Amino acid sequence: MQVSFTLNGKPINADIDPRTLLVEFLRDQQSLTGTHVGCETSQCGACNVLLDGVPVKSCSLLMVQLDGCDVISIEGLASGETLHPMQQAFHENHGLQCGFCTPGMVIAGIGIYQRHGDAVTEETVREELEGNLCRCTGYHNIVQSVLAGAKAMAAAEKGA
Amino acid sequence: MYQFDFAKPKTLDDLKALREGEAEVQYLAGGMTLIATLKQRLAMPELLVDISAIDDLKGLSKTADGLKIGALTKHADVASNADVKNTIPTLAKLAGMIGDPQVRNRGTLGGSVANNDPSADYPAAVLALKGTIHTENRSITADDFFVDLFETALDEGELLTAIEVKTPTRASYQKFANPASRYAIAGVFVADLGGGDVRVAVTGAGPCVYRLKDFEAALAKDFSVDAIKGLEVSADGLNEDVHASPDYRADLVKTLTMRAVKELTD
Ligand SMILES: Cc1cc2nc3c(=O)[nH]c(=O)nc-3n(C[C@H](O)[C@H](O)[C@H](O)COP(=O)(O)OP(=O)(O)OC[C@H]3O[C@@H](n4cnc5c(N)ncnc54)[C@H](O)[C@@H]3O)c2cc1C
């Protein structure tokens, strides 16, 4: 089947088997391996991407559902060498150890900022990371990173 | 996944034409349940029909005595919609408790209600708020709609189009969530619909959402924790799994009901 959509700003036309999941397409056909597969059962959030601007789990999306949509994976967030403010916040706040959960956490963090702005509380961040699992950090620095990332995203928007 | 064909109709007429074809049709809405089912090879549709582009299944509006919500309305939209928050805040709150933000960005009201998972949240709200389930050619009351485990009154291929619920004078939803999946181990929706009409709907505890009619009668007479303190919830036929025994669930249901009433009377 023919599917046309935008991926990280680039138009894509793909001829694919209707069973193909978005995460399989990203990793196996586009070599965009920043989107991880932790569970494949929509529990862990390692596969989060932005679909028309909002976070979704790419292991639970068929490519054929995406016709006409806009997808941004972790690779599409930075501008050149400059990290996205949420990525930079994870870097500065030591929001990762092995890094496996990190792409999904960054995308989830962007969603949290979109819903709550920079006044978001720690409690809300913890609550809304419900769908993201981390086996290393104990979450504390991830929560700090999202809080700092929300502030940085607000500052970047004001500056722009 | 087994092999399937795929179609994405834009109108109900296009959908009808697909249904009249040879292939056996299954609807795909948010896919938060169905895609996992396809992966496990527990579903084997010949033609998977993505209904998400059909405008007739969208929209949310106020009615004379409640809300009418299109089948495709996502959990995230019910949780954040101003009309829902103003008229039935408990419903917005319930939607915001489903799964996690990523699931709420995809999963739909129609998908949840059509699926009738025994631990899903929406069925409790739809049953307690005297819901009406609309399909292309009929309307079914919630009391008749939820039949049994994953079973509803929908016929083969019948499409759920919208759901209407009534605005209560007060309502509370109390959920004891499985900490891993967020599905309800037990959930109780208490709605005071005014004029001595009280409904108590229970999800998660049994094979299908059900009403606690003796609690309803007691609360209709006297809406207070004291009025239900002495009543018992039967453990007969309740679910048994690694998370909780039937006795534990029965106890939870009573506790959650009392919490709901307490919240509404404090
Ligand atoms: C990690 C995770 C956590 C979750 N936690 C919860 C939770 O806490 N509480 C809860 O209630 N749910 C939970 N869910 C389930 C979630 O709410 C699903 O979105 C919902 O059950 C199905 O909705 P959907 O739109 O994704 O439907 P789909 O998966 O697309 O479809 C589900 C079924 O309904 C049928 N269907 C869909 N739309 C229609 C229609 N309009 N007419 C007729 N049939 C239709 C489909 O054919 C299919 O059989 C969770 C899911 C996940 C993945």
Ligand code: FES
């Ligand atoms: S791989 Fe998609 S949620 Fe875990």
Ligand code: FES
């Ligand atoms: S940093 Fe290792 S899983 Fe989160």
